[in-house]
Amino acid sequence: MLLQVKNLKTHLSVSNETVQAVDNISFEIGKGETFCLVGESGSGKSVSALSVIQLLPTGIASHPSGQIVFDYRHDDGTIERVDMLRINEQKRRKIRGSRIAMIFQEPMTSLNPVYTVGDQIIEALQLHNPELSYGEARQRAITTLEQVSIPNPTERIDEYPHRLSGGQRQRVMIAMAMACEPDLLIADEATTALDVTVQAEILRLMRELQQRKGMGILFITHDFGVVANIADRLAVMRAGKIVENGTLNQVLLKPQHPYTQSLLAALPENLKKVHRSSDEPTFRSIDASATRKTSNENLVEITDLRVYFPIKKGVLKHTVGHVKAIDGVDLNIKVGQIVALVGESGCGKTTLGRTLLRLINSTAGCIYYQGQDITRITRKQMQPFRRKMQIIFQDPMSALNPRLTIAATLTEPMAAHGIGDSKDERLALAHDILSQVHLEPDYLWRYPHEFSGGQRQRIGIARALVLNPRFVVCDEITSALDVSVQAEILKLLLSLRRERDLTLLFITHNIGVVEYISDEMAVMYAGRIVERGPTELISARPQQSYTKKLLAAVPRIKI
Amino acid sequence: MTKGQTPPSKPPRTSEHRNTSRSFSAIVLREVLSRWGARLGLAWIAVLVMVAVFAPFIASSHPLLVSENNSTTSPVLRHLTATDVALLAVFFCTLFLLFVRTALHVKFLILLCAGIAASAFSAMVVSPPQLVIYEQYRERQVAGHFDWALFAPIPYSPKDYLRDHGETGLESPLAEKQRTHWFGTEENGADVLSRMIHASRIALGIGFIATGIAMIIGVIIGGLMGYFSGLLDIIGMRLVEIFEAIPTLFLLLTFVAFFGRSLYIMMIIIGVTSWSGYARYIRAEFLRLREQDYVQAAVACGLPLRSVLFRHILPNGVAPILVAASFGVASAILAEATLSFLGLGLVDDPSWGQMLNQAVTSSTFNWWMAAFPGGAIFLTVFAYNLIGEAMRDALDPYLKKSSM
Numbered sequence A: 001m002l003l004q005v006k007n008l009k010t011h012l013s014v015s016n017e018t019v020q021a022v023d024n025i026s027f028e029i030g031k032g033e034t035f036c037l038v039g040e041s042g043s044g045k046s047v048s049a050l051s052v053i054q055l056l057p058t059g060i061a062s063h064p065s066g067q068i069v070f071d072y073r074h075d076d077g078t079i080e081r082v083d084m085l086r087i088n089e090q091k092r093r094k095i096r097g098s099r100i101a102m103i104f105q106e107p108m109t110s111l112n113p114v115y116t117v118g119d120q121i122i123e124a125l126q127l128h129n130p131e132l133s134y135g136e137a138r139q140r141a142i143t144t145l146e147q148v149s150i151p152n153p154t155e156r157i158d159e160y161p162h163r164l165s166g167g168q169r170q171r172v173m174i175a176m177a178m179a180c181e182p183d184l185l186i187a188d189e190a191t192t193a194l195d196v197t198v199q200a201e202i203l204r205l206m207r208e209l210q211q212r213k214g215m216g217i218l219f220i221t222h223d224f225g226v227v228a229n230i231a232d233r234l235a236v237m238r239a240g241k242i243v244e245n246g247t248l249n250q251v252l253l254k255p256q257h258p259y260t261q262s263l264l265a266a267l268p269e270n271l272k273k274v275h276r277s278s279d280e281p282t283f284r285s286i287d288a289s290a291t292r293k294t295s296n297e298n299l300v301e302i303t304d305l306r307v308y309f310p311i312k313k314g315v316l317k318h319t320v321g322h323v324k325a326i327d328g329v330d331l332n333i334k335v336g337q338i339v340a341l342v343g344e345s346g347c348g349k350t351t352l353g354r355t356l357l358r359l360i361n362s363t364a365g366c367i368y369y370q371g372q373d374i375t376r377i378t379r380k381q382m383q384p385f386r387r388k389m390q391i392i393f394q395d396p397m398s399a400l401n402p403r404l405t406i407a408a409t410l411t412e413p414m415a416a417h418g419i420g421d422s423k424d425e426r427l428a429l430a431h432d433i434l435s436q437v438h439l440e441p442d443y444l445w446r447y448p449h450e451f452s453g454g455q456r457q458r459i460g461i462a463r464a465l466v467l468n469p470r471f472v473v474c475d476e477i478t479s480a481l482d483v484s485v486q487a488e489i490l491k492l493l494l495s496l497r498r499e500r501d502l503t504l505l506f507i508t509h510n511i512g513v514v515e516y517i518s519d520e521m522a523v524m525y526a527g528r529i530v531e532r533g534p535t536e537l538i539s540a541r542p543q544q545s546y547t548k549k550l551l552a553a554v555p556r557i558k559i
Numbered sequence B: 001m002t003k004g005q006t007p008p009s010k011p012p013r014t015s016e017h018r019n020t021s022r023s024f025s026a027i028v029l030r031e032v033l034s035r036w037g038a039r040l041g042l043a044w045i046a047v048l049v050m051v052a053v054f055a056p057f058i059a060s061s062h063p064l065l066v067s068e069n070n071s072t073t074s075p076v077l078r079h080l081t082a083t084d085v086a087l088l089a090v091f092f093c094t095l096f097l098l099f100v101r102t103a104l105h106v107k108f109l110i111l112l113c114a115g116i117a118a119s120a121f122s123a124m125v126v127s128p129p130q131l132v133i134y135e136q137y138r139e140r141q142v143a144g145h146f147d148w149a150l151f152a153p154i155p156y157s158p159k160d161y162l163r164d165h166g167e168t169g170l171e172s173p174l175a176e177k178q179r180t181h182w183f184g185t186e187e188n189g190a191d192v193l194s195r196m197i198h199a200s201r202i203a204l205g206i207g208f209i210a211t212g213i214a215m216i217i218g219v220i221i222g223g224l225m226g227y228f229s230g231l232l233d234i235i236g237m238r239l240v241e242i243f244e245a246i247p248t249l250f251l252l253l254t255f256v257a258f259f260g261r262s263l264y265i266m267m268i269i270i271g272v273t274s275w276s277g278y279a280r281y282i283r284a285e286f287l288r289l290r291e292q293d294y295v296q297a298a299v300a301c302g303l304p305l306r307s308v309l310f311r312h313i314l315p316n317g318v319a320p321i322l323v324a325a326s327f328g329v330a331s332a333i334l335a336e337a338t339l340s341f342l343g344l345g346l347v348d349d350p351s352w353g354q355m356l357n358q359a360v361t362s363s364t365f366n367w368w369m370a371a372f373p374g375g376a377i378f379l380t381v382f383a384y385n386l387i388g389e390a391m392r393d394a395l396d397p398y399l400k401k402s403s404m
Helices: A045-053 A089-098 A117-128 A134-147 A166-179 A196-213 A224-230 A248-253 A258-265 A268-277 A283-294 A349-356 A379-388 A406-416 A423-436 A441-445 A453-465 A483-500 A511-517 A535-540 A545-553 B015-020 B024-033 B036-053 B082-098 B104-125 B136-142 B192-228 B230-245 B248-259 B263-273 B275-290 B293-300 B305-317 B319-341 B352-361 B367-395 B397-402
Strands: A003-014 A017-029 A034-038 A067-073 A079-083 A100-103 A184-188 A216-221 A233-238 A241-247 A298-313 A318-334 A338-342 A364-369 A389-392 A471-475 A503-508 A520-525 A528-534 B065-068 B071-073 B148-150
Touching: A003 A045, A017 A034, A017 A045, A017 A216, A017 A233, A017 A241, A034 A045, A034 A224, A045 A100, A045 A184, A045 A216, A067 A089, A089 A100, A089 A117, A100 A166, A117 A134, A117 A166, A134 A166, A166 A196, A184 A196, A196 A224, A196 A545, A216 A224, A224 A248, A233 A248, A233 A258, A241 A248, A241 A258, A258 A268, A258 A483, A268 A483, A268 A511, A298 A349, A298 A503, A318 A349, A318 A503, A318 A528, A338 A349, A338 A511, A349 A389, A349 A471, A349 A503, A379 A389, A389 A453, A389 B293, A406 A423, A406 A441, A406 A453, A406 B305, A423 A441, A423 A453, A453 A483, A483 A511, A503 A511, A511 A535, A520 A535, A520 A545, A528 A535, A528 A545, B024 B036, B024 B367, B036 B082, B036 B192, B036 B367, B082 B104, B192 B230, B192 B263, B192 B275, B192 B305, B192 B319, B192 B352, B192 B367, B230 B275, B248 B263, B248 B319, B263 B275, B263 B319, B275 B305, B275 B319, B293 B305, B305 B319, B319 B352, B319 B367, B352 B367
Parallel strands: A034 A216, A034 A233, A100 A184, A184 A216, A338 A503, A338 A520, A389 A471, A471 A503
Antiparallel strands: A003 A017, A003 A067, A067 A079, A233 A241, A298 A318, A298 A364, A520 A528, B065 B071, B065 B148
């Protein structure tokens, strides 16, 4: 075994408060094996990984018990069994980077922006292989960049990180980790921030490199799709403990522990099956019939919409060019429909959602709400439409004003639109809405920082609903949430939609969610809609090459 | 619950629910107060405020109470000036408002109205005697006219030159046996401690008012620049650059030369020349917060512009300028001290800087004239810096994380 973690405990203590972040976990990773640690946020996955490589801040972290036994391969090839918890810092530093390497989640911030890509790889190389000359190290860096499929490595090696895309940066991070040919690679949510197509490439690359070099991989993720693609064995973590541990097929197909079962059941692709197999008529079937009845009327329609952001330069800020965020989009959303807008980051889907609500002004084209042109009307004329069209945001942390109580957040829009005659009446209405999104009514007097992400997202939904809108833009509302919370929010949204007869534009990059929730989907690429139609049709038989590529890249659980 | 159902009764709003949640500002306040530096700084400022407000009762040649021919009078009260009365009124109003539970901006508004009303009222009603004879009480007490008299802890007014004691002049602390001057006297014979106590008003006033003016101008201009950007931003930034190019001290010198020496002109000029920093901070905050989801949500809900700007953006962006303001108060105090030290400050009223000037212009070096006012300036500036530092730490999430 390459790595054996035995009964590891990691305690984090901050000012007299001790958190048992990792509580008695054991696992092992063999040579050439990929081991996945899966769990929801806060379950202790990252702390486990950082304990293995011993990168936790020394003042805070302590290990009351446990062993981390690692087969340390010396430069001459002899292998020594060391316990990472008990060797001195000097030896740990030798092991880190050269024998155990780590890739972090955020590709944008894990490279130093003031050094070229090459400098950073070469520094790591020369540190661990002092006998290498600069020329040799550079040659080796170019080879590793080539291995991670960076185009034109001889030129790209002298680029600064900001000239590379997110996927390329993550590849450089992998190249850096690979350069010293480690025996164990720890990837902490290494692909989470990337688009699915890029993620698919990175995963393929990691598998390839693993086969070639025979290294062990400790892969940390919350995405079961990725797990199904890459793992040999996996462990499910919850509250610092490993609740289930086994081979891929054992855990995914025959989960034993109720927590694993509930996690798998919460996946969007599994949600649908539960709905369809149940005897009672589901929301979807009711909705589908309702949609058919009213589907002739367009609630929102946009024609040839363009949003260009000027690029300005100089003292007087004259325009030198445009970023074409949306470049000629036609879209109509029928009453009662859920239309999903799918695309990768930077394709303009968020801009489109905000432009629809006149939060961003369009450069050209028209937006109609129930046949009325709202593209150029004034702030005052827009007021009645504000009540009808609402938005729910992606990041529940920044979507609520931290200085206002929930009561203030919910009642202020009502007051602005003259809903409810007195403050007490508005409070009673807010109280109602909170119970509709399944929150306790006394939460009204709390501040946003006192809630969890899922609760805040419910409050965000409540705020969108206080004005009783007909059309709601949901901008990636579940992408910052754990799967189990995501499932709850999606179910809530579907039931609210049925109760309140809502029409939704659901913006997301998660194909599983799209297939679960939407009636129609529109695929966006580089500011244009490339394909649009009923969800089942497109996901089964995509016509455009981009849609095919996108759908193929989605990591799925093959069952 | 469905839409048709009647709304339930008014949700409970008990003190218990209130207590379970703490607003962001309450957390920051607690964080600030948990730091020793801030506590010391605030304690010094509080002492200074008390001293400044109650100056006529602490240091005055007029007895607090006097009994003469079986009638008790209070000469101090008779000699209170309009400023004294207005200050006292505002102080007690603030004290009262601290215990009233209303929104912060309502309190502010009440305080502002009370301040204006009190100043106007006292300017009309209060008329102290034009001619003040400081030594009369001492002479009458020596002559045995009084049954009894209660004097202030420091029985000398700042402009009482002790004519009844003959040719007085510089005296080092506690030099004279029959009169106690804790901090000695200046060259005309006036008590240094008494002058310092009365000068604390100028130090505090100039700090607060000049910074207040600068903050108001800075927030308005910076907020408009940040929220609307575009052409307004370009014009605003050029204005900021112009004002940053003007050296405050030279402008002050010029104004003093043209308009004579007035405390109010000094306050206004220090305020008008130092707003550019605040405008920059606020502009940056507004530019950042404008894109925040909750601001977008407020716009999407159709809230009026006033609410978006002042309810959703400003409270979230005000933190950095509060920090800057506490340093700004310190630098305004220093600017006034510098001017007075250069001999361009106020003529009549004592100020700490002017006392330092006296210390160096006299023929001999008198340590007590330099040490005590200098120490007061140092402590006050230091206190504001401590408060500023504590606020910055409390508001900065990165520093907090690293100190864990």
